[in-house]
Amino acid sequence: MDFELTKQQKLARHLSRDFAQQEREPRAQELDATMEFPREALKKMAGLGFMGISIPKEYGGAGLDTVSYTLIIEELARACASTAIIVAVHNSVCAYPIHLLGTEEQKQKYLIPLARGQKLGAFALTEPNAGSDPASMETTAELQGKHYILNGTKIFITSGSSADIVIVMASTDRARRGRGITSFIVEKGLKGFSVGKKEDKLGIRGSDTCELIFENCAVPVENVLGSPGEGLTSAFTTLDTGRIGVGAQALGVAQAALDESVRYSKERKQFGKPLANFQAIQWMIADMATEIAAARFLVHRAAWLKDQGRPFSTEGSMAKLYASEVAMRAALKAVQIHGGYGCMKDYKVERFLRDAKVIEIAHLCAIFSGFAKF
Amino acid sequence: MTKKKDLHIIVTIKQVPDTHEVRIDPKTNSLIREGVPSIVNPEDLNAVEAALQLREKHGGSITIITMGPPQAEDALAEALAMGADRAVLLTDRAFAGADTLVTAFTLSRVIRKLDAFQLIICGRQAIDGDTAQVGPQLAGFLNIPQVTYATKLARKDSILTAERSLEDTMETVQVKLPALVTVTGDINQPRNMSLYNIIDACSGSRITRWQAKDLDVPHDMLGLSSLRIAHLGEKNLHARAAEKGDDYPRQ
Ligand SMILES: Cc1cc2nc3c(=O)[nH]c(=O)nc-3n(C[C@H](O)[C@H](O)[C@H](O)COP(=O)(O)OP(=O)(O)OC[C@H]3O[C@@H](n4cnc5c(N)ncnc54)[C@H](O)[C@@H]3O)c2cc1C
C-alpha cells in the first residue's frame, strides 16, 4: 500500500497549480459573467502540454499517467471549472479515443494536432430524445459509396461551436439499436455540418455548450473510428476514462469551496469573534475536508487502476458519483458559511454552487455505467 | 555541435522554505526546515528565466546547480521542467549548515569541474537569508567580473550589457565574458513549467549528483563542523582560507 504520489505526479500538480492560480483563477469570474470562450488561454496551455496530457510523446502529447491527469484537471477546476472542462473533454473523450481506437493514418491526421493543441476536440453523443439512454439515438449515418451520409441533431455538446474535430456517434443500423451505432471523426467545415443553438447555462458558463446539426453531411469512410456498429461500446470505454476526469473536476470545485470557506471564516467576525471560532462552522469545514479527502482517494484509485491496466469502470463511476455529490455539498456549505455574501456574485462561492450542480448533472451521463442496456 | 556564438550558462538555485515566518533554532542559529514546504527561491527562478531567454536568442546550454539536502532535487526538476538542459545536485551531510562563504566556495569547485561556461546567473538573494552574498563571493572565488542587481541583460559577442537597479538610480554597465550576474525579481516574469518536460525532468537522467568527496574542498571548509555562524564572522573565514592558501574574494 502506498499513498505517496510519484515525483512526476507531484511536479505535474505543482505545475498545473502554478499555472491555474496565476492565469485562470483571476479570470474565472469574468468568464462566468461573459460566457466568453478562453481561446487565448487554450493557446498558451497548448504550448505547455495541457491538450495532450496522457497522449504519448510520439503523437504530440506529454505522455503522463492518468493519476497526473486527475491532479492537473483538479487544479484547473479549483481555479476555473470552465477551463478544466474544456481541457478534460478535449483530452479524455476526443484525443483519447482516437489514440485508443484510431488507425495510424487517423492518429497522424487528427491526434497529433489535437495533442499539440492546434485543434480543439469535442464529443457528440447526446440528442434531444437520447440523453441517459443513448442507444435510442436518432442521428443516422447511411453508407453511400465512399461516404457515410449523416443526418440528425446533437445537443449539449461541450466546445460545440469552438471545436475543430468532433467525434460523432450515429446509428448505422437502427434495428440493432445500441449495437448499430458507429463513431465518426468529423471535421468542422464539412458541408452539411453546422452549429445551432448555444446554450445559456446555470454554471460552467465559460465552456460553450451547443447544438450540432447534420444535414446530408458526407463523412469519408476512412473517418470511421473503430469498427462500425461498435460506436457505443467504445464510447462507454472512453466515457469510463472521462468519468475519472469528471470526478477530478468535481474535486477541484469542492477544494475551492473549502479554500474559500476557511479563508472567509477566519476573516469574518460576528459576535466579536471570527466565524471560524464557532463550532457550527468548524463542523461544516471538518465535514467538507473529510469528504474531499475521501473523494480524492476514490478518484486517485480509479486513475491508478487504469494506469495499472486493470478494470476501473466501477471505481471510476463511484469516483464520479461521490466526488460530484461532495462538490455539491461543499459548495452549499461554502455559501452557507458566507451568509448573505454567499448569495452575491461578488463572492466566488456563488459560482462554485452553480458549477458544482452542472458538473453533477452534465458530463457524460451520470447513470451510464450502471443502467445502460443495449 | 557547439557553435562559437553559443552561450553556455550556469544558473545557481536554492531551495528555500515557503514562508516568511522562518523559525530559527536558538541552539544552532540555523533555520528549522522541518514541516515547512519548500520552493525554489523566487529570484532564482528569474535567473533561470533570464538564462532561457538568452539561450533562445544565442543558442547554447543551461546547467543548473544547487547545493542542498537530497530533496533539493525537486528544485532542479522544476528548473528542468522550465527548460534547462541539465543539473548538478551537490548533496552531502558535510555540507549541512554551510554559510554563504562556504557555499560560494563549494559552488566554485563544482563549476571548475564542469565544462567551460561564458556566464553564471544567480538570483540576487535568497528569501531565507537575504544576504545577497553567494553570487559576489562565487565571482570572487572564480576570479571573474561580476554585475549585481541586473534588471536587463543583452549579449553581443563576448560583451554582456546589463542594466542595474540601484537604490535610487539605474546604471548600464558592460562586462566581458565570462562573468557572473545576479538578477532581481524585476528582470522578467519566470515562465511556467511545461508538462512536456515533466517525464524527462523527473527521470533523474539529466541530474548529476556529487558529494564532498567528488570535489576538491578542504575538509575544514565544510559545514557547521568547523563554522559557527554567529561567532565566526566572515573575516575569520577569509583569514583561514588565506592561511590555507586558497583564493578568496578580492574586494
Ligand atoms: C454542461 C453540459 C455539457 C454536456 N456536454 C456533453 C458533451 O460534450 N457531449 C455529449 O454527448 N453530451 C453532453 N452533455 C449531455 C449530458 O451527457 C446529458 O445531459 C446527460 O447524459 C443526461 O441526459 P439528459 O439531459 O437527456 O437527461 P435525461 O436522460 O432526460 O435524464 C433526466 C433525469 O432522469 C434520470 N434518469 C434517466 N433515466 C433514468 C433511469 N433509467 N432510472 C432512473 N433515473 C433516470 C437522470 O438521472 C436525470 O436525473 C452535456 C450536458 C451538460 C449539462
Ligand SMILES: Cc1cc2nc3c(=O)[nH]c(=O)nc-3n(C[C@H](O)[C@H](O)[C@H](O)COP(=O)(O)OP(=O)(O)OC[C@H]3O[C@@H](n4cnc5c(N)ncnc54)[C@H](O)[C@@H]3O)c2cc1C
Ligand atoms: C437576498 C437578501 C436580501 C436581504 N434583505 C435584507 C433586508 O431587507 N434587510 C436587512 O436588514 N437585511 C437583509 N439581508 C441581510 C440578511 O439578513 C443577512 O444576510 C443575514 O442576517 C446573515 O447575515 P450575514 O450575511 O452578515 O452572515 P453572517 O452573520 O456573517 O453569518 C455567516 C455564517 O455564519 C453563521 N454564524 C454567524 N454567527 C454564528 C454563531 N454565533 N454560531 C454559529 N454560526 C454562526 C451564520 O449562520 C452563517 O452561516 C438580506 C440578505 C439577502 C441575501
